[in-house]
Amino acid sequence: MSSVPSTNSQTVSSSITTTGITAKKEAENTQDRFLKLLVTQMKNQDPLKPLDNSEVTSQLAQISTVSGIDKLNTTLKLLSSDYQDSQSIEATGMIGRDVFVPGKSMQLEKEAAIAGIELAQPVDEIKVKILDSHGVAIRNMEHLKIEDLKGWPAGISTIGWDGKTDSGAKAADGEYTFEVSAKQGGKDIKVNTLSLGSVSSVSHGEQGTLLDMGKLGLVSLSDIKQVF
Structure with a gap:
């Protein structure tokens, strides 16, 4: 993997343009070769047994099909390149920011x-x-937003801990884990836990754009739930 450098819009535009020109030339070259082959075949046909019209039409249809496939491939290459460049810009903009990602730490x-x-x-x-x-459980907390009497809303919410244990003692600074359970009307509801970490760098790998979050490890751009 290699670190992703800062990317500006001019570089992205140049990259997309170059990709488009290359793909377009490849499509044109394929079509030119097909046409040259057909013209050569017609020039060297047996005068006593000329090519049948249906055969010529069939070969022209093949040219059209090949051309259409090449244009589709060109479009897909442009979309893929545009998407990757967009991800790089979005990811580098998160360096130094705090984010929520799936986790229990x-x-x-x-x-x-x-x-x-x-x-x-x-x-x-x-x-x-x-x-x-x-x-070992050192603190058990029950959270309810009594001020609005509506409990916890759907979506992402923040929970905090003052570092005190159930006995009232102060826990030492360091890494801890947490578990969360939720209920609505007495029925258990699934809850996803999120860890807070800082993005230190961005890299590209086989799995796409990855963000290095130190102790939280490498996470995918799609795993980012909230940016602060």
């Missing part, structure tokens, strides 16, 4: 830790459990 620093949840529907009850490096 939570970093405690100076008595504060932030994580996120993603809900497909509103819920009226959320329970959060903080675990240490040994998987």
